[in-house]
Amino acid sequence: MKATRPAERGVRISSRFAWQVVDGEAIVIDLRTGTARGLNPSGTFIWSRVETEAPESIASELSRRFAVDEAAAAEDVRAFLEALAREGYLEEAG
Numbered sequence: 260m261k262a263t264r265p266a267e268r269g270v271r272i273s274s275r276f277a278w279q280v281v282d283g284e285a286i287v288i289d290l291r292t293g294t295a296r297g298l299n300p301s302g303t304f305i306w307s308r309v310e311t312e313a314p315e316s317i318a319s320e321l322s323r324r325f326a327v328d329e330a331a332a333a334e335d336v337r338a339f340l341e342a343l344a345r346e347g348y349l350e351e352a353g
Contacts, residue, residue, distance in 0.1 A: 269352040271310050276348060280307070287348070301325055305339055309349065314340060 272278070278287040285303040287296045298306055301321060308317050314336050322332040343349045 270344070270349045271352045272306075273348055273350045278306070301335070302339065305336055306343075309340065309343070310352075 275290050276287050277290055278285050280286075280303060283300050283303065285298040285306050287298065287306070288294070289296075304321055304324065305317055308320075312320075315333065318333040318336040319329060321327070321336060322329040325332070327335075340349070
């Protein structure tokens with residue numbers, strides 16, 4: 260199965276997750292299992308934009324905000340979004 264490409268097909272954070280940013284880091288809670296996952300500042304940056312921005316835009320801003328190479332940022336964003344989709348954190352909007 261091909262991984263979902265967020266923002267290109269219109270994705271959203273799955274309704275099974277609740278999240279909040281605390282001290283610059285997102286805490287994501289699976290409402291079905293009660294498990295929590297913490298995201299570091301760059302993960303939080305990506306997560307908070309996944310529903311509203313294209314991956315390229317997220318990577319460009321991530322590169323500027325965290326002073327990393329734009330190509331590396333693009334690859335990191337792609338890999339992170341694909342992992343989120345594969346693990347069920349993202350779903351198609353619609």
